[in-house]
Amino acid sequence: MKAIKYGVSVLSVAVGLAVSGLSFAVSAEEPTLSEADFEKAQLQYFQRCAGCHGVLRKGATGKNLEPENTLKKGQKRLEKIIALGTEGGMNNFDDLFSKQEISNLATFIQMTPPVPPEMSLEQMRSHTKEYVAPKDYPAKPMHGRNWKNFFVVIERDAGKAAIIDGDTKEIVTHIDTGYAVHVIKGTEHHAIDHAEDVGRFWYTIGRDGKVNKIDLWQTPDKMLVAETKMAYDARDIAVSGDGKYVIAGGYWPAHFVIMDAVTLNPLKVVSTRGYNTKGEFINEARVAAIYTIPTQSAFMVAVKETGQMWQVDYKDLDNLTVTMVSSAEFLHDGFFDPSGRYFQIAANASNKMVVVDTKERKLESMIEVDTLPHPGPGANWIDKECGPVGGTTHLGTGLVSVWGNDPIGHPDQAWKLCYEVETDGAGAFIRTHETSQYVWADQLKHPEPEIQQSVQVFDKDTHEIVKTIRVTEEEGKAALHMEFNADGTEVWVSVWNRTDAKNPTGEIVVYDAKTLKEKHRIKGLTTPTGKFNVFNRMNHKT
Amino acid sequence: MKAIKYGVSVLSVAVGLAVSGLSFAVSAEEPTLSEADFEKAQLQYFQRCAGCHGVLRKGATGKNLEPENTLKKGQKRLEKIIALGTEGGMNNFDDLFSKQEISNLATFIQMTPPVPPEMSLEQMRSHTKEYVAPKDYPAKPMHGRNWKNFFVVIERDAGKAAIIDGDTKEIVTHIDTGYAVHVIKGTEHHAIDHAEDVGRFWYTIGRDGKVNKIDLWQTPDKMLVAETKMAYDARDIAVSGDGKYVIAGGYWPAHFVIMDAVTLNPLKVVSTRGYNTKGEFINEARVAAIYTIPTQSAFMVAVKETGQMWQVDYKDLDNLTVTMVSSAEFLHDGFFDPSGRYFQIAANASNKMVVVDTKERKLESMIEVDTLPHPGPGANWIDKECGPVGGTTHLGTGLVSVWGNDPIGHPDQAWKLCYEVETDGAGAFIRTHETSQYVWADQLKHPEPEIQQSVQVFDKDTHEIVKTIRVTEEEGKAALHMEFNADGTEVWVSVWNRTDAKNPTGEIVVYDAKTLKEKHRIKGLTTPTGKFNVFNRMNHKT
Known part of the structure; x- marks a missing residue:
């Protein structure tokens, strides 16, 4: 297999016509892989890298990885970044890929990105x-x-969804x-x-x-x-x-x-x-x-x-x-306000929460928050001073940002920051329930296991963290994503078996929503991730 | 310059993931051109071929010209088609391109189409x-x-617009x-x-x-x-x-x-x-x-x-x-009904006139017409039996199709063929005026000079052709596109100097709209094409 480099040449003529085309030239400098290694690297890139860097490697949450950038870095530096990660937010992959696989991936990203078919x-x-x-x-x-208290649970690396009975905590089935x-x-x-x-x-x-x-x-x-x-x-x-x-x-x-x-x-x-x-x-x-x-x-x-x-x-x-x-780039994940009129979504590269008014079909507001906002399912509740508010965690910093989201009843507070709560680590998910005094935030993105394995809970009135809960202490595991049960009396937190992702060694830990004490551990799950309580989701309890 | 051939390879893994990429291989079989010849052929293709076949050669009005099709035809057959045209509607180009240019174009279209930039x-x-x-x-x-009776005239191959005084017939200026x-x-x-x-x-x-x-x-x-x-x-x-x-x-x-x-x-x-x-x-x-x-x-x-x-x-x-x-492919050119609510457009590969209701924002109807409808600026008038009607010429056959276009006042006739008028040759443009008894159709697409140089005029009441007007008899010239003056007393017809396209040897011939007799010839125009009378266009006189 030969590698190809594109060069753009532009034609123009006196009448002002300009049309451009790609001219093709074979470069001897571009690194190469055997067809088998190329296809394996392409698949691994797709599974583990494309989410942040894009299939075409133009970059998004992650950096641009087109040859014009990667060739400058070179094989050794790229291998090191893939293996160990970076301060900028890139994960380490030395626990997931072999040395040879990392080397092939470093080569692959110096080659012209293959364009997938339509x-x-x-x-x-x-x-x-x-x-x-x-x-x-x-x-x-x-x-x-009681199917309305079922939890539908993603078992990420198994390619399955588990159905769990929220009343009995039994796993009803695993579905392909x-x-x-x-x-x-x-x-x-x-x-x-x-x-x-x-x-x-x-x-x-x-x-x-x-x-x-x-x-x-x-x-x-x-x-x-x-x-x-x-x-x-x-x-x-x-x-x-x-x-x-x-x-x-x-x-x-x-x-x-x-x-x-x-x-x-x-x-x-x-x-x-x-x-x-x-x-x-x-x-x-x-x-x-x-x-x-x-x-x-x-x-x-x-x-x-x-x-x-x-x-x-x-x-x-x-x-x-x-x-x-x-609005703003790059749009990622969002949730509605309690009225169902306004959609609040993270524009994570712009450090903004974007608000769309779906009644008027227009941009309502853009709220400046912190680095890489990521609310996951999001959370709405009532604040004593600001009235109805929404909140988000951030992938880039340990902070929950809270803003007013009731432009009709509380126009002065609407789409302005109400307050912020510092947490120990950057997280991906926030959650609460209308019956709860508390807001929960995970810390999935923090590199230290102790923090990554803990979620933090703050009080809706005092805005103070009332408890840090170490969900797991097992090596290679992380705590993430909270969901309340139907009546709001329990909070379910996932434990991800990140380094043993092929086995059902993950679990869900159930906490009492009031005492914040552990009630139950549901075992036998493979990388449990998002959990969706039927009643809460069908009634927009965010 | 080396030619490139794309081969699609598909990866798939047990979990059901399938992602595909292009693998690159250099083919020795694909014809090649020198860089200079490639760029010249690319430019000529763009100017003369891309309109029908597309820049990426996927085909539209013309056939698909990707290598998988052109390589099968081969160099000699392709040269012959480019030089002499086909029965299927492809023009001959032996009067526009040299033998060497035709040969290079035949080679160019067997090579992978270069993708122009964004x-x-x-x-x-x-x-x-x-x-x-x-x-x-x-x-x-x-x-x-009297600027409201100006004609703004395309001088196609000069890259200019002529402004002509409709009262005095003077060319006011040529604009780049x-x-x-x-x-x-x-x-x-x-x-x-x-x-x-x-x-x-x-x-x-x-x-x-x-x-x-x-x-x-x-x-x-x-x-x-x-x-x-x-x-x-x-x-x-x-x-x-x-x-x-x-x-x-x-x-x-x-x-x-x-x-x-x-x-x-x-x-x-x-x-x-x-x-x-x-x-x-x-x-x-x-x-x-x-x-x-x-x-x-x-x-x-x-x-x-x-x-x-x-x-x-x-x-x-x-x-x-x-x-x-x-609606239907391939949408080309259209015009509004007299109420300004319905847009009537040719879907020429489907032999249909598509009608959109712009008030309800939906497809209103699709009318079956004949081969390759092309109304140009279109024509609306009142028929004694069908009420308000619209009409189109066809690029593929000598026929004017006329349909009812008043669904409120004449629901039984609306979007149904009212009648057809056979002309001597396939044409591109139809035109009339509310003050006129006649509808004019050109025959630009007919291969025989005598017909291509004549326009035909039919009566709105009898539906019979009342006159065939030979607009020019000069070799290498064609008659096309009619436009009325502001008060509807004159019809202006373009004479295209197709084979002498770089010189101002084209003209516009002005006819009396009632007697159908020639009144004037406006000379000094280079390939005059579309003409737009200010008053008629600003008041939607179609």
């Missing part, structure tokens, strides 16, 4: 499978369990899903119209673009009812307010796909390639987050690299209306 | 020029001429524009709001993406007041109803750009890359036609290869609302 609707449809025919869906739950599922969403209560059996159907999106539909009314062995695939690389999914459509967003190809929520048959695909806020074309304009707007018949689609929030009406797919709200 | 807002802005400062724009016309201007548009009367000096400013779009602004109130030497460039390849342009924005569409890059109508400063760029009606990704999703909707604060943007009509609101560029109306 995916047509027809290709997607070829992956659509029916495991249970809709006519055979049960008319009532086929088990005696796509690879490294990022998010699972269910049908929700909606202001305009919603499905009668709201909360029953759940949809997973794998990093590999695989979509699986789960029916919580089925007997455990039949809960997986349908499947399709809408991209090679994907992150988020949502269900329309009326329960009729599922939408999922692609990292590659850069598009979103609207599917029939019953059969998962892909109906509509829309490209998100476009221009960023500086007016530069972005081929890899990835769909980061997708949410159903609780008060509109529309989806909110966040296009990471273009800094655009697309409000997509789903009432007429053939005449699809999209409002492209320009 | 263009950022910043690059566009670097081309923005002010020839006359807006503060120096005159408050009233600086000449004694982009290369091979396709369309010129001025400010129009608008149902919601319009500029006070409507009809005064005109905007040209060159095939090279150059945009020029013309002020008809200036003295002839100062009429060119501003300039910019929004693409490498472009076709259409429009001005917003309020006169504040100019929008132009790119063939490459595939996008539209909204500019400040005063300064031509590019403000907003939106990609049109996306999926066609079959759900296949189209990188070269070219903007064919752009119109201002006379009854909405919105533009109509036709994306050729995706078969989508985008209705683009221009009231809020930062929160841009677009309705993507799915």
